[in-house]
């Protein structure tokens with residue numbers, strides 16, 4: 001259902017205040033043909049009302065002829081910013097970049113963040129942006145979880161469906177997502193609330209079972225039958241099952257890229273206004289489905305790129321696969337049991 005411009009302007013102001021936007025700061029608003037026009041028009045007003053000095057950068061679209069879907073997360077890391085020096089320099093000289101195009105996993109995003117600029121990705125439908133609008137308590141839960149993850153040496157994940165996965169941790173930084181960006185050089189995504197990190201290279205081992213009802217992104221589908229993945233040495237070696245397994249194998253094969261099978265970020269959802277059910281209620285092309293990535297207690301694992309963590313694996317094939325009913329532990333301490341978040345400071 002539609003959202004009024006007034007409500008969206010007010011929401012932008014709340015999120016920008018949480019992101020510590022102060023009068024006089026330089027703000028770049030990155031726009032492309034796939035950006036949501038209402039998000040862009042209301043962001044312009046909110047930035048102005050908070051005294052931000054606004055530059056709007058409109059870039060041409062890219063990848064429409066090579067991606068297999070319109071989902072922005074379906075072909076990542078290669079953007080129209082590549083080789084565009086005027087736009088890149090403008091963002092490198094900004095205090096805050098609002099990204100409605102999706103620079104995620106691009107080397108240009110890293111280059112911008114290294115200058116100390118803050119970056120906020122914002123590309124979900126306005127009604128999702130409002131329903132999942134971040135608040136300080138999201139930041140509290142995500143920070144507590146991120147602090148625990150930052151000291152962990154091993155992650156183990158099991159489930160009644162048959163998942164039995166483990167990896168070593170510590171090589172890569174923690175990805176904390178709270179929906180607003182309040183530190184220099186930080187990146188966040190409105191709307192989201194989850195924590196993750198990348199397994200130490202080569203350390204992921206075991207079995208992940210995508211059970212009936214688990215979600216495959218960017219397919220925007222609930223699996224209708226189990227898919228069994230075998231992971232050895234940090235790489236998905238086997239994808240077994242019926243039609244769903246064949247579909248996943250076939251999609252990943254189209255990229256013809258061995259890096260697509262590498263394990264990427266692993267973590268768990270902490271958003272208490274996100275729902276497993278919404279994926280079936282929205283047009284699949286409406287957004288990225290941040291409900292699916294963020295719902296409380298999921299085990300969100302992914303495959304492909306690690307550029308966001310400072311790695312050099314920049315394959316455009318990125319799967320985000322949140323599972324229900326998993327038990328995720330760090331050094332033997334449960335973070336979730338059967339899909340329920342356990343630590344009190346994360347509730």
Ligand SMILES: O=c1ccc(O)c[nH]1
Pocket residue numbers: 073177189192293302320
């Ligand atoms: O917000 C996001 C979206 C996709 C992803 O892989 C990580 N974080």
